[in-house]
Amino acid sequence: MALDGPAERRDEAQAAMGNGNGVAPPPLRPAGRPSGAPACADRRLRLNPNMEHKPQDYSDVRGEYAPAVYSALERHLPPSVLDANREIKLQLMREVLGHYWPHGERNKVQRHREYRQRILNHYKSAAGSWYKRAQLVGQEPLHKELYKMRPSSFFLPTFLEAIRTNTEESFRSIMTEPVPGVYSFAMLQPNFCEMLLQEVENFEKWVHTMKFKIMRPNTMNKYGAVLDDFGLEVMLNQFMEQFIAPMSTVLYPEVGGGTLDTHHAFVVEYGKDRDVELGFHVDDSEVTLNVCLGKQFSGGELYFRGIRCENHVNSETQHEEMFDYSHVPGRAVLHRGRHRHGARPTSSGLRINLLLWCRREMKKYQKDFSGWCGECKREKKERQIHAVKATKLAFLRGAGGATI
Numbered sequence: 001m002a003l004d005g006p007a008e009r010r011d012e013a014q015a016a017m018g019n020g021n022g023v024a025p026p027p028l029r030p031a032g033r034p035s036g037a038p039a040c041a042d043r044r045l046r047l048n049p050n051m052e053h054k055p056q057d058y059s060d061v062r063g064e065y066a067p068a069v070y071s072a073l074e075r076h077l078p079p080s081v082l083d084a085n086r087e088i089k090l091q092l093m094r095e096v097l098g099h100y101w102p103h104g105e106r107n108k109v110q111r112h113r114e115y116r117q118r119i120l121n122h123y124k125s126a127a128g129s130w131y132k133r134a135q136l137v138g139q140e141p142l143h144k145e146l147y148k149m150r151p152s153s154f155f156l157p158t159f160l161e162a163i164r165t166n167t168e169e170s171f172r173s174i175m176t177e178p179v180p181g182v183y184s185f186a187m188l189q190p191n192f193c194e195m196l197l198q199e200v201e202n203f204e205k206w207v208h209t210m211k212f213k214i215m216r217p218n219t220m221n222k223y224g225a226v227l228d229d230f231g232l233e234v235m236l237n238q239f240m241e242q243f244i245a246p247m248s249t250v251l252y253p254e255v256g257g258g259t260l261d262t263h264h265a266f267v268v269e270y271g272k273d274r275d276v277e278l279g280f281h282v283d284d285s286e287v288t289l290n291v292c293l294g295k296q297f298s299g300g301e302l303y304f305r306g307i308r309c310e311n312h313v314n315s316e317t318q319h320e321e322m323f324d325y326s327h328v329p330g331r332a333v334l335h336r337g338r339h340r341h342g343a344r345p346t347s348s349g350l351r352i353n354l355l356l357w358c359r360r361e362m363k364k365y366q367k368d369f370s371g372w373c374g375e376c377k378r379e380k381k382e383r384q385i386h387a388v389k390a391t392k393l394a395f396l397r398g399a400g401g402a403t404i
C-alpha cells in the first residue's frame, strides 16, 4: 500500500547548518593553536568534561553550530585554556569543530554565511546593531514589530493559556490527534499571519529589485524564503524554545523533543506561478511545526503515511497510518520530522505556510528505533507472535509425545 513512491529526505537547499541526521561525527582531534592562544604543552581536549567549570555565554554566536555546542565543548578544553579569554576559546573551539565537516560542506556553510550577512547588511532588522550603518543602502522591514517576540500579539489566548499551564493535559485540551503523533491546534493571531505574509512579500520584492539570487528553503521548493536569512532568526529561536519545546518535551521525548537547540525556519508558497505540490518525504528535523498563514486556496492537503527510521523509510504504509489534513489559516500541525508526508496540489488560489524545523544539534545517535518507527514496531510484534506460536507448537508436540 505504499502509494506515493519513495520518500525523499527533504534537506536545506544550500547549506546544512549542522551534522545531517545519521552522520556520525569523527572523533575529537586535538586542534592546532589559534593565533594569540597561550602556548601550552598539552593542547588535547579532555575526554571527560570538567563539570565544575562554568562555561561562558555564547548565546550571541551565530552560524554553523548552536551556542549550546560551544558551552558544552568548553568543559572539554585543556585546563590551561579554560581561563583564557572568550575569543581565544571560541577560536580554538571553531577549529576543533572545523574538523567535523567534510571540506565541501564547510564551503557551503561559508557561502551561506556570507549570503546571509549580505542580506542582513542591507535588509535592516529592527533588532540588529548594524541597523544604523546600513541605513543608506538598505530597505526597511515593513513590520519591525515582527522581529521581537511579542506573545500576546503573535499567539491566540487559548494557545498561550495552554503553554502557560504547561502540562500534557493543557496541551491536549487545545489539540486534536487524528493519527498517533500528528497534532493540530489553533495557534496564530490572524493579524500576525497577515503581517508575516506582507513581510515576506516585502523581502521578496526587495530581493527582486536588488537582483539578488535568493536561496530557497530546501531541495524540493522553487519558491519560498528562509526567514532566518533576513533577520527573524532570534525571534524564531525564542518561538521554538518558549512555544514549541514545552509541547515537544512531553509529546516527543524519544526523538529529543526536550532538547531542541537549533531551527530552520522558512515559508513555502503554492499556487499558480508557484510550487504546485510537494512530493513524499521526511523532514531534516526532529520535530516540525507547520502553520498555514493564508491566503485563500483550495487543495494543498497534507497526507501522512506513518513514522519511519532510516532503514524503513520506504516500507509499506499500513491502513491505519494514512491520514489527510486540510490546512486552515492560523492553525498548526505538529509532527515528528520522520513522519512521512507530502502535500497535494494546491488547485487554485495561493497557499503560504510557515515551517519551523526544530532540531537537536547535540544529537546522541539513537540506535534503538523500535520505540517510534512504525515498521520497527510492526516487525517486533511479528517476531513476538512468531515466538509465541513456536513455543505453543513445541509445547503441543511435547504434550502429544507424552500421550503416545
Ligand SMILES: O=C(O)CCC(=O)C(=O)O
Binding pocket: 010, 268, 278, 283, 290, 302, 341, 342, 343, 353, 355
Ligand atoms: O506544504 C506543506 O504544508 C508541507 C510542507 C512540508 O512538509 C515541508 O516544507 O517540509
Ligand SMILES: [Fe+2]
Binding pocket: 010, 281, 282, 283, 288, 341
Ligand atoms: Fe515536510
